[in-house]
Amino acid sequence: MGKLRQALRFQLGLTFIELVLAMAILSVIAAVTMPLAEIAVKRGKEVELRRALREIRGALDEYHADWSRAVRERRYIPSIDETGYPETLEELVTGNDWGGLYPYKRKYLRRIPSDPFDRWDQGWGMRAYKDDPDSTVYGGGDIYDVFSQSDGVALDGTSYNTW
Structure with a gap:
């Protein structure tokens, strides 16, 4: 043993x-x-960026549709150069009642989504209605479109700021 x-x-x-x-x-x-x-990890961030862009752009379109409806129903009188898009992204969060179109302030976003590729806290790039479709310089006034300010390249070879 x-x-x-x-x-x-x-x-x-x-x-x-x-x-x-x-x-x-x-x-x-x-x-x-x-x-x-x-x-x-990169693919997950890309999915998040696409979702955030879709969410903000959808809210901008809904805001404009409500503005158009309020003007059509004569509940809101626009100024001559007004396009129906918000002047800040915060207006999508605070909402608007459009002159009684809604009995409450209609809010289009709960919060402004963040850009997952925004490393330097630049925020979203914005385009005004009068800006060129591929402009990277905000002309001021209304916000017609948003884009990522990241100069990174996606897995498919496109630049994030062109999405």
């Missing part, structure tokens, strides 16, 4: 070569999975 215990005591551990092989296999697996994890 004593010799059996001694034989088992020597065979319970791993040899140095087995440890080196196990570490090599683990490092190869880690080297393969790390780029895949980075791509998955």
